[in-house]
Amino acid sequence: MKSRENILNKLRRQIVDQVALPEVLDGPWIQYDDPKSQFRTMVEFVGGSVTEVASPTEMLDHLGNFDEWRAAKRIFSSIPEVPGNVDLAAVEDAHDLENLDFVAYRAQFAVAENGAVYLSDSDLRHRVIFFITQFLVLLVDQRDLVHNMHQAYRQAVIPQPGFGLFLSGPSKTADIEQSLVIGAHGCRELQVFLLNNPS
Amino acid sequence: MASTSAADHANLADQFVANGERAHWHDGALWFVRQKRDRMARSLPEWEELRQRASQIKAHTMSHLPAYLEQFEANANRLGVSVHWAENAQQHNEIVYSILKRHGVQRVVKSKSMLTEECHLNPYLEQQGLQVVDTDLGEWIVQLRNEPPSHIVLPAIHIKKEEVGETFHQHIGTPKGNAEPTFLTHSARHALRQRFLGAEAGITGVNFAIAETGGFVVCTNEGNADLGASLPPVHIACMGLEKLIPRLEDLSVFTRLLARSATGQPITTYTSHFHGPRPGAELHIVIVDNGRSELRANATYRESLQCIRCGACMNTCPVYRRSGGHSYSNTVPGPIGSVLAPAMDAKAHHSLPYACTLCGSCTDVCPVKIPLHHQLLAWRGELAERKLIPFTKRLGMKVGRVVLGNTRLYVWSGWLARKGLRLLPRWLTHNRLNVWARSRDLPQPPKRSFREEYRARKREQGRSQDENLSENH
Ligand code: SF4
Numbered sequence: 272m273k274s275r276e277n278i279l280n281k282l283r284r285q286i287v288d289q290v291a292l293p294e295v296l297d298g299p300w301i302q303y304d305d306p307k308s309q310f311r312t313m314v315e316f317v318g319g320s321v322t323e324v325a326s327p328t329e330m331l332d333h334l335g336n337f338d339e340w341r342a343a344k345r346i347f348s349s350i351p352e353v354p355g356n357v358d359l360a361a362v363e364d365a366h367d368l369e370n371l372d373f374v375a376y377r378a379q380f381a382v383a384e385n386g387a388v389y390l391s392d393s394d395l396r397h398r399v400i401f402f403i404t405q406f407l408v409l410l411v412d413q414r415d416l417v418h419n420m421h422q423a424y425r426q427a428v429i430p431q432p433g434f435g436l437f438l439s440g441p442s443k444t445a446d447i448e449q450s451l452v453i454g455a456h457g458c459r460e461l462q463v464f465l466l467n468n469p470s
Numbered sequence: 471m472a473s474t475s476a477a478d479h480a481n482l483a484d485q486f487v488a489n490g491e492r493a494h495w496h497d498g499a500l501w502f503v504r505q506k507r508d509r510m511a512r513s514l515p516e517w518e519e520l521r522q523r524a525s526q527i528k529a530h531t532m533s534h535l536p537a538y539l540e541q542f543e544a545n546a547n548r549l550g551v552s553v554h555w556a557e558n559a560q561q562h563n564e565i566v567y568s569i570l571k572r573h574g575v576q577r578v579v580k581s582k583s584m585l586t587e588e589c590h591l592n593p594y595l596e597q598q599g600l601q602v603v604d605t606d607l608g609e610w611i612v613q614l615r616n617e618p619p620s621h622i623v624l625p626a627i628h629i630k631k632e633e634v635g636e637t638f639h640q641h642i643g644t645p646k647g648n649a650e651p652t653f654l655t656h657s658a659r660h661a662l663r664q665r666f667l668g669a670e671a672g673i674t675g676v677n678f679a680i681a682e683t684g685g686f687v688v689c690t691n692e693g694n695a696d697l698g699a700s701l702p703p704v705h706i707a708c709m710g711l712e713k714l715i716p717r718l719e720d721l722s723v724f725t726r727l728l729a730r731s732a733t734g735q736p737i738t739t740y741t742s743h744f745h746g747p748r749p750g751a752e753l754h755i756v757i758v759d760n761g762r763s764e765l766r767a768n769a770t771y772r773e774s775l776q777c778i779r780c781g782a783c784m785n786t787c788p789v790y791r792r793s794g795g796h797s798y799s800n801t802v803p804g805p806i807g808s809v810l811a812p813a814m815d816a817k818a819h820h821s822l823p824y825a826c827t828l829c830g831s832c833t834d835v836c837p838v839k840i841p842l843h844h845q846l847l848a849w850r851g852e853l854a855e856r857k858l859i860p861f862t863k864r865l866g867m868k869v870g871r872v873v874l875g876n877t878r879l880y881v882w883s884g885w886l887a888r889k890g891l892r893l894l895p896r897w898l899t900h901n902r903l904n905v906w907a908r909s910r911d912l913p914q915p916p917k918r919s920f921r922e923e924y925r926a927r928k929r930e931q932g933r934s935q936d937e938n939l940s941e942n943h
Binding site (some may be wrong): 272275279281282283285287288289290291292293296297298299300301316317326333359365366369374384385386387396397398399400401408419420421423424425429431432433434435436437438439440441442443444445446447448449450452454456457458463 | 495499502503514515519522523526527529530531533534536539542550551555557558561565605606607608611624625626627630631634638650651654655656659662666667678683684685689691692693694696697701702716717718719720721722725726735736738739740741742743744745746748749757759763766767769772792806842
């Protein structure tokens, strides 16, 4: 408690020129003619993939072509059409999610300028699923694409208390001689499915 | 921190460049990152506008810092966070340890935090018998090798893959001689997964702390901070008091600048917003001063507190690239480190403001517009005034001041140098007193001074003009 007062009092005694706080949501911020193609370019640039689907069922069909999906033992899904077998609400200890193979999750929105997808833990008991899973597949309605981060922060609802995340591509590192390696600690692959004909 | 005289930058840089091949490789690796940054910056027409607003947000926050700190604390408390305050590194370490001790923690996973490096938290906790694992791959590599990081974003940028292979062979039993980055990274992933699962507490840094919500943001590419903060029942986040921003929406500016400036990515892979503890878990935030408030009081260096630790100034710095991060003997190396270090301990770090050519490239790339090279120049003046630079350097500057301030003396000494340098033996110009000439050669002195040359040309021009005139008439 004493340290708190010492620090604050010291700062209060200092004379510092006042600077105005600028506006940030409005500005000459970039808008893309084709946000969908910009989004795809960026997701691929950061090591993920984008597939357009007309329905969540079509997403499931695509997953069926994927060896890792067929071999997956533990799957969590928040998408009704994509069946999972892990009931997150019934998992007491987050450590029990150690062997999670796949997470299929419906995201709130995504950002064209950097390929980021916004996720939050508002409906999840364990947010660790986004990081501990080996493979992550996300479904985003293409009508929920925004151009830039200024629009994104206007839109993002971060649960308080809670957790919000912009995720751009799979986990990666270039810490060994600047060689890019996908699959550092988080997911080894990220697939984004863009829903272009929502029913 | 105690004033131990850190080794002179020039001497340590000497050791680094002694291996010419490695020095060139290091230079090239960083220049590659700088070029990636340039491509990203150019992809946004509003880049300069973003820098301007970022700089202004930070300057504004600094001007209202005590109020924002209180607001942050109140909102964090409301979210169920315990907020702690540390005036210095010692207090910071004690606070962290007391939390861990209360929970009987033995094993800690840490994600990258320059603040905990600055406070030397790892050795402190290890002395108390705890096991601390740095989980950022680059940080883990340097931890296993018992070295400090040499860069704030790329901690192992100075290490070759063969050396990483050897380190992993010794510590986690990868096959000897295997130096393949993908294989080594995945081996580390496997080994560190077990550490994550076994940890009883996670420590992270903070990239941005949001006053209006009491939340904070951590940016990583590997996902290590998130695993470390989402599995164990205790999460401790350590932040310098300059990490504050007023509003959640201010992140729209900073998330666009940080990764583009740092590594040339459009945004970090994970931009995680932590607001309060997970159900059933504890979240602690330690706010640290450790010399920052003194910088705030100083108008010359105040803007250095705007730093978002992107590392761009290092990647672009011709001295850093060629001398390596360890030559700075400071947690934060490069241009920004050379501004911050003397503020902490001017005596120990007096050589750092001279590890600079004043080219200004750092200032040009800095996403929050810190006038780095101006601050480095200001430090030189201040160190000279406080008699903290070596006598030989001070003497040279004194002579310089007298000579440059007096026209006749200047003209005469120019004449003397032009005549004299031709005749003087090398041992007289290149000796111990002239540090400058140690790795430089003096240019061939011109025959005539600028003034003489100018006068001669004028005379010639005058003659040819006269000729022209007479032709026309
Ligand atoms: S001083 Fe500027 S360029 Fe250097 S690390 Fe800080 S923010 Fe980045």
